[in-house]
Each structure stands twice: as C-alpha cells, then as structure tokens.
Amino acid sequence: MTNLPKLPSNWREVTLSQYKELIEISELIKEGSIEYWIEVLALFWDISPQDEVFDQLEWHNLIELQRALGWLSHHPKPNGITEWDGLHLKPLNDLFLGEYIDLEHYSSEPIQNMDKIVAILFKKQRHNDWDHTEWEPYTYDLAERANVVNGWPVDIAWNAFNIWIAWRTDFMDKYRELFQADEEPEGEEAPLEGYQKIEAKKKKLVEERQKKWSWEHLLWNMSGEDVTKFNKLFQTKAVLVFNILSMKKSLDGTSVD
Amino acid sequence: MIKINEKDWITNIDEMTIGQFEQVMTIINKEEHRFVVDKYIKIFKVLGADESDIQNLSDDQFFQIIGAYDLNGSKIEQLPRTIEVDGYQYAAYEEGKEVHLGLSGLAKIEKAMAERDFYSYLLAILFKREDQTSEEHWRDYNLSARRKRFKALPAHTYFSWVQWMAEKIKTNIEFINDKSTEATK
Numbered sequence: 001m002t003n004l005p006k007l008p009s010n011w012r013e014v015t016l017s018q019y020k021e022l023i024e025i026s027e028l029i030k031e032g033s034i035e036y037w038i039e040v041l042a043l044f045w046d047i048s049p050q051d052e053v054f055d056q057l058e059w060h061n062l063i064e065l066q067r068a069l070g071w072l073s074h075h076p077k078p079n080g081i082t083e084w085d086g087l088h089l090k091p092l093n094d095l096f097l098g099e100y101i102d103l104e105h106y107s108s109e110p111i112q113n114m115d116k117i118v119a120i121l122f123k124k125q126r127h128n129d130w131d132h133t134e135w136e137p138y139t140y141d142l143a144e145r146a147n148v149v150n151g152w153p154v155d156i157a158w159n160a161f162n163i164w165i166a167w168r169t170d171f172m173d174k175y176r177e178l179f180q181a182d183e184e185p186e187g188e189e190a191p192l193e194g195y196q197k198i199e200a201k202k203k204k205l206v207e208e209r210q211k212k213w214s215w216e217h218l219l220w221n222m223s224g225e226d227v228t229k230f231n232k233l234f235q236t237k238a239v240l241v242f243n244i245l246s247m248k249k250s251l252d253g254t255s256v257d
Numbered sequence: 258m259i260k261i262n263e264k265d266w267i268t269n270i271d272e273m274t275i276g277q278f279e280q281v282m283t284i285i286n287k288e289e290h291r292f293v294v295d296k297y298i299k300i301f302k303v304l305g306a307d308e309s310d311i312q313n314l315s316d317d318q319f320f321q322i323i324g325a326y327d328l329n330g331s332k333i334e335q336l337p338r339t340i341e342v343d344g345y346q347y348a349a350y351e352e353g354k355e356v357h358l359g360l361s362g363l364a365k366i367e368k369a370m371a372e373r374d375f376y377s378y379l380l381a382i383l384f385k386r387e388d389q390t391s392e393e394h395w396r397d398y399n400l401s402a403r404r405k406r407f408k409a410l411p412a413h414t415y416f417s418w419v420q421w422m423a424e425k426i427k428t429n430i431e432f433i434n435d436k437s438t439e440a441t442k
Binding site: 033035037038050052054055056057060062 | 391
C-alpha cells in the first residue's frame with residue numbers, strides 16, 4: 001500500500017498527549033495484538049480505528065509498519081533538554097512548598113498527570129536588574145499550561161519527569177524521618193480488651209484522619225493556626241521548610257505533626 | 258453417517274451444520290471431561306442422539322460410531338464466494354478479484370479465536386452482506402446476527418474457509434520469521 005500517512009520515527013515526533021494515549025491503549029488491549037496496532041496506527045494517523053484504511057491494509061503491511069515503529073518498545077531516553085517553547089526547567093532545590101505539595105499530589109498517578117507535573121516544573125524566567133534569574137510565580141493556570149505541555153515532544157516531558165522523580169527520591173531519602181511514621185515499640189503485643197481496645201481504635205482513626213489531612217495539618221501548625229499565612233508558606237522554598245521541620249523533630253525528639 | 262439400531266448417527270463433517278461442528282470442536286478442544294466416554298456422549302447428543310439412543314448402544318456399537326468420525330473432510334479447491342441465507346446475499350470477496358482480508362478483519366479473527374463458536378464468527382467476519390457498508394458490516398450486532406444465521410449452514414462447504422485461514426496464518430508466521438532472519442543478518 002502506498003500513500004499512507006507518515007508515522008513518527010522517534011519519540012521526538014510523539015507528543016506527550018499521544019504518549020499518554022499509548023499507555024492507555026497498552027493497558028486496555030493486549031500489547032502486540034492486531035487490535036493494539038490498529039489503535040496505535042489510528043492514534044498516529046489521527047483517524048478512527050474504524051477507518052476504512054484498516055480494511056485495505058493487509059497483514060504484510062502491518063508487519064512493515066510494526067518494524068517502522070520498533071523504537072516504541074523502548075522508553076524515551078533522557079536528553080538533557082531543560083528548555084522548551086520559551087519555558088525553562090526550574091532548579092528543583094528552588095521549588096516552593098506550594099509547588100512541591102502539588103507535585104507530590106500529582107505524582108500519585110504519575111503518567112496520567114505527567115502534563116501537570118511538567119507544567120509545574122517548566123516556567124518562564126527573566127533576569128532582573130542584578131542579572132539574577134527570576135522565576136515566573138506559580139500563579140498561572142495549571143490546566144492551561146498542562147494543555148501546552150501535552151503538545152510537547154514526549155522526550156522533553158519525560159526528561160523533566162525523570163529529573164523530578166530522581167530528585168524526589170533523594171529528597172525523600174534525605175528527609176526520611178519526616179516521611180516515616182513513628183516506629184511502634186518492639187515486642188509482642190498483648191491482646192487488647194475492653195477500654196484498651198476502644199482507645200486503640202480511636203488512635204488508629206486519628207492517625208488515619210491525620211494521614212488524609214497531612215499537608216493541611218502541617219500547614220495549619222506551621223502557620224500558627226493562621227490561615228492567612230498559608231500563602232507565605234506556599235511561597236517558601238520546600239527545602240527550607242523541610243530543613244526546619246527536620247531540625248524541629250530532632251530537637252523535640254518527637255514527630256512533627 | 259452410520260446406521261446403528263435403526264438410527265442414523267452423524268459421524269462426518271459433511272453431515273453437520275456449522276453450529277454442530279463448532280460445538281463438537283469445543284467439546285474436543287476446549288472442555289475437560291473426567292472420562293473420554295463422557296466427552297463422546299456429549300458429542301452424540303450435540304449431533305442429535307437422545308438419552309435412550311445412547312443407553313441402547315452396546316460397547317462395540319459405541320466404539321464403532323467413534324471409529325467412524327471424520328472431522329477433516331475433503332479439501333475444497335474453490336472457496337465458496339457467496340452465501341445466501343434467509344433471503345440475504347453475502348459475499349466474501351468481489352467477483353473476479355482475489356480474496357482480501359484487511360487488518361480490521363484480522364483483529365476480529367484474532368479475538369474470535371479464543372471464543373467457543375469460532376467457525377461461525379470467522380464466516381461472519383469474512384462474508385459481507387452486499388447491501389451493507391463496511392461500517393455496518395463491522396457493527397457488533399450485525400456480526401452477531403450473521404453468526405447466528407451461518408450456524409445452520411453445512412459445515413463442510415464452508416470449512417474450507419477455516420482451512421484457508423489456518424493456511425494464511427501459517428504463511429504469515431513464516432513471513433514474520435523470514436523478516437526476523439533478514440533483520441539479524
């Protein structure tokens with residue numbers, strides 16, 4: 001068959017939005033099956049999987065097309081690109097607490113939220129009168145920025161995403177004691193009875209509630225229970241906040257909640 | 258066909274409908290039975306025998322019927338191009354042209370292979386009603402209606418399409434292997 005639309009030849013030619021659809025396709029349909037390949041081709045050719053072209057294409061055409069898309073079996077490689085479309089990757093040690101909290105939130109479903117994660121990490125920058133770099137405040141519409149990022153080549157987004165994941169792993173390791181729940185004293189527990197049982201259940205419920213509201217609880221405590229100070233905290237560097245929390249925990253010898 | 262105790266026992270694919278044939282193949286290939294005898298009793302029933310027919314069989318007669326089974330049939334050189342059933346005309350390919358099976362059909366066949374009534378499904382994929390568009394042809398409820406209709410067709414005539422499909426799959430696997438060898442040279 002001739003006159004088939006062009007296929008991408010590497011990850012640079014695949015947008016982040018297409019990449020997310022690819023992941024969805026491979027989760028829904030057995031990878032490698034004919035139905036899977038029809039969905040992939042339809043995605044790249046921007047046509048419906050029910051398009052008549054799939055009635056015309058034969059098996060041997062599919063094999064040729066599969067070979068042309070062989071690079072799909074490998075993830076995008078880190079490319080070191082930290083500037084795209086007039087936006088720059090913000091150094092992660094300069095992340096504000098507000099940005100960090102949102103990044104943590106979106107990292108619970110990383111592939112689905114990759115556009116939002118990258119949209120938080122990439123910002124406009126300018127040089128001030130002292131030739132220092134100033135970063136765009138985190139006040140832009142995240143959904144709008146994520147929409148822009150969805151049209152970027154996936155390898156750009158993937159690179160930034162990997163930098164974030166690596167940094168986050170180091171960060172969590174460094175402040176491990178803040179992320180871990182206090183260890184229970186060792187030793188065999190005697191079976192609880194009566195009032196003790198009720199107290200243990202109550203304690204568990206409190207812990208679960210604190211876990212659910214952990215960021216809000218942390219901010220509430222750090223702001224001295226003054227909600228008007230939240231914005232200031234959001235604009236404080238995450239590294240500084242965690243250093244202070246770490247110090248407090250170390251001095252108190254108790255968990256910071 | 259074999260006559261035992263005044264009853265005609267179906268033993269040959271030539272005497273079966275597609276519906277019966279695919280049920281027999283499902284019993285043979287996809288069902289587990291504790292005893293082989295149970296498997297054949299089930300096949301006898303699918304092919305029209307009732308409980309009393311089976312009760313009246315001696316051991317020898319039972320094995321005589323099993324020995325007479327022929328599920329392969331003779332190879333048909335010419336693939337039937339059309340089917341007429343319930344007043345509708347279906348065609349597998351255009352007159353004067355070669356058989357063409359596109360990716361949409363292959364994808365459906367790939368999925369259908371795991372199903373019980375594969376043969377009628379295969380025909381429902383291959384045979385298109387002449388007054389329907391391609392989009393209408395692939396609609397699930399149209400596929401399902403064709404499947405039901407085709408079950409009453411003689412198995413042997415259309416079994417050649419199953420053989421053709423098996424051959425096509427084999428050829429294509431060889432093609433893939435050749436391509437892989439080329440790539441490693």
